[in-house]
Amino acid sequence: MTGNDDDRDLRARFAALREEEAAQAPEFALPTPQRRRRFAGSLIPVAECALAIVAAIFVLRFVALEPRRPSAPVASLTEWRAPTDFLLDTPGRELLRTVPAIGEWSDYTKAVSPREKHAQLPK
């Protein structure tokens, strides 16, 4: 069987199919205004999409994105003091920070102990 024979055979098969399907074709009628109403149905998906978008906006606005609760004000890092800072105030720390001079011994004897100093801190 040659290519042309095959083509003829295929053409014949398609022609038979065409005749079958042409017999099922609906009557020819160009759309009239009355018929066009049928296509109003195609607006339904648009309305459905619009409804879905409105619902999504509602969910995002009122459910998903709840307003955040105001948190307590955070102190600046430079101002923050650890509550255990006083423990670093070892006894006699002042003596180590200054150079002793003759005649000033009284100052050293008056040095406040860390515990006393902590007691003086405002509560």
Next chain:
Amino acid sequence: MNQTEFQGELGRLHPASFGWALWCCDHRRDEAEEVLQTAYLKVMEGAARFDGGSSVQTWFFGVIRRTAWEQRRRRWLREQILGRWFTQQPEPRPEPDPESLASGSQNGRALRAALSGLPARQREVLHLVFYQDLTVQEASRILDISLGTARTHFERGKARLRQILTEQEGIA
């Protein structure tokens, strides 16, 4: 070509147009009718204009093909958006019309079954050339592809179709 002649030409082409719409819609008769009516509506409203650059058939078949594609895209969007959001399941795609598939002669059914095994583009080219008696060049215009591509689809489609039909006849 005046309006009356143009409408007369559309009327003359109507059975072939319906056949093409049927194939563009995978033999879903309801869809094919809807696509054809929408294509006519586009013509009547001036949304699709015939510029005389090709034959009326070539031009109108292109309109039908685009319309079928738009309808498929709308359905797909509806399935994706509404089907997934509200039912968590995609809307089931309607099966090809069993009445139209089962109708007709045994040869017709065999040919439809064989064609369903081909890639869509090969099927379209074969349909336009053998069913609609168009040239490969006209088919390429309708499908908006190059002539070379259309020829390749045509030759491959023919070879594959022959193979499937031979296999079918061997089984029978």
